[in-house]
Structures are given as C-alpha cells and as structure tokens.
Amino acid sequence: MSSTRGDALVVGGGVIGVTSAFRLARAGWRVTLFDPSPGTGATWAAAGMIAPGAEISSGEEENYRQQLGALSAWREVSRDLYEVTGTELDLCENGTLLVGFDASDRRLIDQFEGVAHSFGAKPLRVLREDCDEMFEDVSAGIREGLFLASDAWVDPDQVVALLARANDALGVDVVRQQVLSASSQNNQVEVTTAEGSWRADVGILATGASPLPRGVAERVAKAVRPVRGTTVRVRGPDRSSRPMLRAYVRGRSFYMVSRPGGYGVLGASSDEHQDILVEVGELQRLLRDALDVVPSLESASFVETRQGLRPASNDLAPFFEIVQDRWAWSSGHYRHGVTLAPLAANQALGFAQSLS
Numbered sequence: 001m002s003s004t005r006g007d008a009l010v011v012g013g014g015v016i017g018v019t020s021a022f023r024l025a026r027a028g029w030r031v032t033l034f035d036p037s038p039g040t041g042a043t044w045a046a047a048g049m050i051a052p053g054a055e056i057s058s059g060e061e062e063n064y065r066q067q068l069g070a071l072s073a074w075r076e077v078s079r080d081l082y083e084v085t086g087t088e089l090d091l092c093e094n095g096t097l098l099v100g101f102d103a104s105d106r107r108l109i110d111q112f113e114g115v116a117h118s119f120g121a122k123p124l125r126v127l128r129e130d131c132d133e134m135f136e137d138v139s140a141g142i143r144e145g146l147f148l149a150s151d152a153w154v155d156p157d158q159v160v161a162l163l164a165r166a167n168d169a170l171g172v173d174v175v176r177q178q179v180l181s182a183s184s185q186n187n188q189v190e191v192t193t194a195e196g197s198w199r200a201d202v203g204i205l206a207t208g209a210s211p212l213p214r215g216v217a218e219r220v221a222k223a224v225r226p227v228r229g230t231t232v233r234v235r236g237p238d239r240s241s242r243p244m245l246r247a248y249v250r251g252r253s254f255y256m257v258s259r260p261g262g263y264g265v266l267g268a269s270s271d272e273h274q275d276i277l278v279e280v281g282e283l284q285r286l287l288r289d290a291l292d293v294v295p296s297l298e299s300a301s302f303v304e305t306r307q308g309l310r311p312a313s314n315d316l317a318p319f320f321e322i323v324q325d326r327w328a329w330s331s332g333h334y335r336h337g338v339t340l341a342p343l344a345a346n347q348a349l350g351f352a353q354s355l356s
C-alpha cells in the first residue's frame, strides 16, 4: 500500500496499540506494529465493559468525563471496521444494573448514588417488582438496584480479531518480535529487535504495563505499575439481552457480562502484583460472590480463568506522554483501556499529524 502521510511504528499490540494502528492506517499512514504475541496482555483478560456509569468512583470525576465520550467513539470505530472488513462489531448497549447484596452493601449503593449525582450522572432507582426481567437470575433476596442506562460492552476477543483483519486489509505490517530499544534522531524514530531495526517518521509506545524499551525508558516522566486482575469465564444463564450486572458483595465489587449463547465473564479481582497467577483464595472469593448474586450459576460450566496486568499510573489516570520529539507513550489506562482505546487512537493520530 503506498503511503500518503508517512511511516509510523506502533510498539505493542494490545487494544491500545491495535486501535491506534488502525486509526493511523485508515488515515493513510504506513504502519508497522511490533508485538511478539498481539492481544495476549491485559486486553486478553478484560471483560470489555464500556461502563462510565458503573465505573463511577469517588475522586475519579475527570476519568468519568473522559469515558463519557468513549461510547460514541466506539460507534465510529465500529462503522469504520464494517467498512473495511464487512463484519459488524458487537457493541451491546443494554446498560448496567447495580445491586447490593446485604444491608451494608445497600449502603454502598446509596453512597454510589450520591457520588454519581455529584458527577451529573442520573442513575435510575429500580424495584424488582416493577422490572422483573431486569432482575432475572439475580438472587431473590435482592429487591432493588440502580440502572445505568448508557453503559455498554464489546468483546475484546472480537475487537482484537476484527482489528487484526482490518489492519491486514489496510497493509499494516505486523512484526512478531519484542522491541528491545527505541530512539530518535534526524527527524526519524528507530526500533531494534533481536532480528533487525526499523525506521519511521513517528512512533507510538503502547506496551501496557510492561517496561518500556531501552532508549526511551530513561526519558519518560510518567510511570506505570501493574495491577493484576482475574476474570472467570463460564457457560451459564444467557443474560445477554439484559443489562450487565454489577454488585457490591460484602464490600467487594463483582460483575457479570453475559454474551449471547450464555458465555459469561465474571470479574474481577484486583491485586498490586505483577506475577501472572491465580491465587486460590482470590478465585474462591470471586466465585462465592458470583453464586451469592446469581444462584443459577451453580449449574454453569467452568470454561477458564484469564489474568492480565492493568497499567496503572500514579494518579490512576491515562496519559499520552510525548517522549523524545517523535515518540509518544500511550498508557495508564488501568481499568478502562478497552473503553478508552478509540480516544487513545485519536490522540495517536493527532500526534502523528502534528509532525507531518
């Protein structure tokens, strides 16, 4: 494919890297993407919620505002993907039902409602007796909740697969190698792997929670730390036509995202660890919470667990840091990388265009 804009390197093929590569390639950049194993980082473990409403958290108002723009950005990506691949992205916009398991969890719901209102969000109080369908499969003891209408989900597996097809169609070159060093000189960026080196006009670092390659690692002002998370995958009740389910259970947070056919994603643990492993206690708590809120999961079949390292910055906010003139580092997306990927991709394109 002939380049009309220039050449771009993207290091990292998680949701941030592949979406950025797509946006750049769509806009006429000739893109080379580096990843020894695309789509297997935090993106692989993610549930795919685009849930600014349910993710409201005290002290994270700026984060909430950023996420509000994400759904329309995803609709645009979905249209673009359809144009390039002829395949529709499943973007399910059924909202979230948030419930509390016991009396103290219901107090957490009241507090959540107060924070939501202070952010200008408008969660709706719903009673089981008025919205029976919404509460289907939810424990009979839970009689009320909050409905957050503007939440949605995508399936990260489908997102990564569809973007890979689209990127292939747009001529994105995928190099399945780890980038060892990155530098820039004479208005060019350069990367080296164990097998060679590549140059281009602009570079995007989208390595998630992994350490940056040599050459740029020493120059950045920001920092990320890994926060491990586990999701459990089951085949059970098909709630895909219902809202996503969120619950406070004995003070912990639980969610269930149901895809058509009954494939369910239960989540998620959160630990300040960088070892990719599943602790038995962590798994037990997650499944106990799941069964308490959705008793019909008792007969669901277990599929697998998935783990990933969320890239968290010091202030838990995502960033797009310009390093060494022609390199930018797009990271810190923490719990919201899938949600924010199209916005990060827009930043990557804006940065590249500002240099051309």
Ligand SMILES: Cc1cc2nc3c(=O)[nH]c(=O)nc-3n(C[C@H](O)[C@H](O)[C@H](O)COP(=O)(O)OP(=O)(O)OC[C@H]3O[C@@H](n4cnc5c(N)ncnc54)[C@H](O)[C@@H]3O)c2cc1C
Residues within 6 Å of the ligand: 011, 012, 013, 014, 015, 016, 017, 034, 035, 036, 037, 038, 039, 040, 041, 042, 043, 044, 045, 046, 047, 048, 049, 050, 177, 178, 179, 180, 206, 207, 208, 209, 210, 211, 212, 213, 228, 229, 230, 231, 267, 268, 269, 307, 308, 309, 310, 311, 330, 331, 333, 334, 335, 336, 337, 338, 339, 340
């Ligand atoms: C359990 C769990 C559930 C989550 N649920 C959600 C959710 O529902 N909604 C949401 O919005 N977000 C969710 N997240 C957060 C989201 O998954 C992350 O924020 C997002 O995946 C970060 O994307 P990334 O591309 O920056 O990183 P990653 O997906 O980790 O990708 C980074 C990639 O860079 C590659 N790489 C690293 N170093 C190099 C190098 N030197 N050379 C080449 N390649 C390199 C890696 O191989 C990897 O593929 C969840 C996360 C977890 C762990």
